[in-house]
Amino acid sequence: MSEHVEIIIRSFLAFSILLIGARFLGKQTISQMNVLDFIIAISIGAITANLSFNLSVKIHHSILAFSIFVAVSILTSYISLKSYRARRWITGNPTVVIENGQILEKNMRKARYNLNELNQLLRERNVFNIEEVLYAIVETNGKINVLKKPEYQDVTKQDVQAPLKKNRLPVELIMDGKVLDKNLKENKIQEEWLSNELEKRNLKHKDVFYAVISATNKLFINTYENQLRHPKDLE
Template identity: 35%
Template sequence: MPTWIEVTLRTFAAVAVLFVLTRLLGKRQVSQLSLFEYITGITIGSIAAFVSLEADETWFRGLISLIVWSAVSLGIEFLQLKSKKARDMLDGKAAVLIQHGKVLENNMKKERITSDELLELLRMKDVFNISQVEAAIMDTSGELNVLLKKEYQPLTPSDIKLPVTEEKIPMTIIMDGKVLEDSLRKVGLNVNWLNAELEHLKLSTNEIFLAQVDSQNQLYVDRYEDHIQQH
């Protein structure tokens, strides 16, 4: 078999195996990965490249290594689900960097966070004045979560005892010019209601890229021509 055909087939095989293993390992953003998961991701990628390009007969061992690494990762995730101690050991613990408005310098040193980095992380949370912060906690993912002091928190309807109606997730009812009838039924509407709304807007479904309806049955329409209407 020509080398280029063999490399092509190996690459397809590596991609297929990698896809299956990635689905098994679950969905996480890079910022949410634990240290072991980050190492596993890099290693699995390197092994997949080896499987694709290695010319000798040992390439098949790479597939075995892929499976073993993924099995170990799955085993560790299962252990973390069952044991708080395992989670603390493998992922570490969240670190409190600000408490009761006071910066905890010792905790910052343990996390190797400088004052500049702390201020930058706060700015990423739209906090420019550290005096407004009641508490700040760095999670194991490296993300900083900030609690503002009560007087600087946004006003909510419950603060002024304002009654509100239940808010539901908007439902997509048209996508790529196709009506999603199941979605219409889930919100208690039907095609006749939709046709009446579209007739009022003088639109047909094939003109619409995306349409959603909210909990108040308000229709949002995005046309292919980038003319946005709301009714």
């Protein structure tokens, strides 16, 4: 077999296993990569590239290495799904870089952002004046989300009917059935109050998948057992 023919066959094989691997890795890994996803994507890309044209690398060795990286990605995703602490360690936490119109320099250094990058990302969110920003948060995938101060937000029908309220960030209280004690303490929320709210709904914290206080001080609770009996993907 000539080298050209072998490269063509290996390239088709590399494309096929890459397509299969992408299906196993899931939509989140493809759409929004965190640090771990980035590392795995780079490694998988290098493996498939070598499989295509590096004739000194045996095909079954490349497939084995590819399978290991896909398996590691699936395993870490499963661990992250089951453990809040593991999820924080693997993917990191969002970082607040602007609070109430003030740039937080320490957090900027922590997120490895400079002023030029920050201003560019703010302009992409149609923000040209930092004083308009209530919170700007760098997410774990490197993107920035912005919450404007109430007086600079777009007006909705609800705003016309209601007085202006002072907004703040939502506070997560329960994730994966576990109470986030740190968030309760930092926001001066009594655990007794949370327990009473759960009792009103005939719930225990282990029944709750996610609980959060919104920016308007409304408690949102999502249980493991919800009303969607037959959820399915769009066809």
